[in-house]
Amino acid sequence: MKKRFGRKHILASLLLAVLMAGFWGVSQAAKPVAPAQPTVVVLSASWCGTCREISPMVRKVVSSSPELGLKLVTLDVDGSSAPAQAEQYGISVSGSNVPQVYLFSNGKTVLLFNGKNYKFGQSKAAEAEIRQRLQSSF
16 A cells, blocks of 8 residues: 655655755855956955955055956955855855955956965065966956
């Protein structure tokens, strides 16, 4: 004799699946929104010394390149709104190495800088690297 699943059983199974997905962090990722203008996103943290050295330099690079029409967004990875903001760009702040600097332009994502191996006092070299990658992206 075949056992038929009733409506309550199916609804209970669906509810359990949704709850488990939320519990395990499984969710359907939102499709990243391509920014209207080229955007530089800096992943930073208040406790990060390298971030405090790199962030002002990135701000200087962006402001000294008005011909590129860049928008600058800085995300504090420890901020409560950072995961949602980062998801808009299709990046994740969980477990991220900071600082990281991305360019979003014409539907492309370019990692301009990864501070994982950065040593204090290398800001001139880092600035040159970011400028070079930024210019070659346009």
